[in-house]
Amino acid sequence: MASQIESHRSGAEIINGDAICRNKSIELLEELGLPKGLLPLEDIEEFGYNRDTGFMWLVQRKKKIEHTFKKIKQTVSYAGEVTAFVEKGKLKKIAGVKTKELLLWLSVVEVYVTEASPEKVTFKTGTGLSDTFDAAAFALGE
Numbered sequence: 626m627a628s629q630i631e632s633h634r635s636g637a638e639i640i641n642g643d644a645i646c647r648n649k650s651i652e653l654l655e656e657l658g659l660p661k662g663l664l665p666l667e668d669i670e671e672f673g674y675n676r677d678t679g680f681m682w683l684v685q686r687k688k689k690i691e692h693t694f695k696k697i698k699q700t701v702s703y704a705g706e707v708t709a710f711v712e713k714g715k716l717k718k719i720a721g722v723k724t725k726e727l728l729l730w731l732s733v734v735e736v737y738v739t740e741a742s743p744e745k746v747t748f749k750t751g752t753g754l755s756d757t758f759d760a761a762a763f764a765l766g767e
Contacts, residue, residue, distance in 0.1 A: 629708060629720070630673065630682050637675035646672035650683060651765070658714045658738060660746060660763035665692045666703055674711075682708040696762035700725040701733070714738045724748065 640649050646669035651661045653674060664683065671684040685705050693700045704721035711717075715737040722733040735749040738760065746763060749755040 629680075630684075630706070633675045633678050633680040633682075634673065635675075636677055637673045637680075639671065639673045641671050643667075643669050646670070646683065649674070650681075653681060653711070657711055657716075658743060659716065659736065660760045662763045662765040663716075663736065663746075664703070664707065666690065666707065679710045679712055680708065681711050682706060694758075694762050697758050699758070699762075702730060714740070714743075724750065726750075726754075 640646055647666070649672045650664050650666070650669070654661050654663055666683055666685050667690050668686040669683055670686050672682070674681040683706070685703070685707075688705045689702055691700055691702045702723045702725070707719070707721035709716040709719040715735065717735045717737075719732075719734050719736065723730040724733050731750040731752060731754070733748050734751050737747055737749075738745065739747075744760050745757050746760045747755055747757045
């Protein structure tokens with residue numbers, strides 16, 4: 626995964642330090658029209674975004690963290706490195722994010738909102754399953 630980040634470093638905006646990385650990731654989600662609490666990572670070492678390729682990454686100090694979105698009772702695991710290609714309303718080819726369904730951890734490969742219903746967020750897994758939730762469940766601090 627590090628090689629994927631390395632291949633997108635040239636020309637990327639790269640920021641270090643937890644507070645500013647959190648702010649930058651929230652700004653990017655907002656710019657994309659996605660809920661600001663979608664990436665509740667902790668102790669972020671590095672945030673990078675290459676506008677030319679649409680590639681973004683977040684590197685945490687910890688190997689991984691788990692976060693439960695209380696409004697929807699959904700537990701999500703974030704690896705030490707989270708990467709995605711971004712475009713308006715969408716994170717795609719996501720790496721480093723898994724959701725717990727029953728007893729299985731499934732990789733989340735895409736998250737998107739549509740212009741027709743921006744109040745809904747859809748998550749697609751590597752198995753092709755998808756689920757849609759109210760965007761309010763992913764507000765900051767939820």
